[in-house]
Amino acid sequence: MNSLIESPRAAFVALALSIALMTPLTVRAESAAPEKDAAKLTDARIAAIVLAANTIDVENGNLAIAKSKTSSVRDFAKQMIRDHTSVNEKAAALAARLNVVPEKSPASLSLVATAETTRDKMRKLSGAAFDRAYVNNEVSYHQAVIDLLDQTLVPGAENKDLKALLVNVRPAFVAHLEHAKMIQRTLIK
């Protein structure tokens, strides 16, 4: 199995940490050189990260529905599609209400690129190997997004409604993580 699938958490944690480490620097250097702006975390960029994070898991779920024949994995995938679609609808509605136009940033683009690479690897798998790769990735991904919420997005959000959305969505990610871990235990050989 490839390293991306075996340790996707490392990639997402590295991403989260890189954003977390960049943010204080950019806050202090808002009027500095333009290249520093690339790392600046604004509400518009946070909105784009939230939308990307949810869309990634919807797409992961669609892949699992297409490839897995295991009922527990398929049910979990359906739940991910249902929940993350719903969160995105709420996030998009809030952004529209606040007149915040989600803005892509290196962080959101990196998140999407990493997820696409992971899915490419998973597409080449089948049967039990796919189930394990998908569920392992779900465990790692949800943990990484929770870390991202706690360490970067919630502290970085300026608008109180956006901050509230980020706080309110956390329990869903935690429940998904626990559910994924539960399935993970059943898939261990």
Place this chain on the structure above:
Amino acid sequence: MKGGVDRRTRCAAAVIGWAFVAVGAMLFLGTGCGASRARVTHRVEIVAMRFEPAVLHVAVGDTVHWTNEDLVPHTATRKGTFDSGDLPPGSFWTLVVAHDGVLDYSCRYHPVMKGSIVAGS
């Protein structure tokens, strides 16, 4: 004449008797209405992946009103007894509790979410 008097007496007695019965019945019903507990609607909020309150004490005949204040769809389900069906964010569902007992329930989509209705008579 005697028979007529007796008949009138019996009629008067009957009227008075029925009046007492009617008044007694009204008093009984009135007392009954005053003593019976009014039906209550209890609210359960679904928020942050939990039922709030998780344990709800109700009387038989009361209504439980669930509102999904969360960001994702949920259900209030007790297999074989009741099922709200899909509750998208912002929607609600009500149930009249018909029997006493403890009704444990959960969300069909998120089995970690558990609630309980404790119904007494």
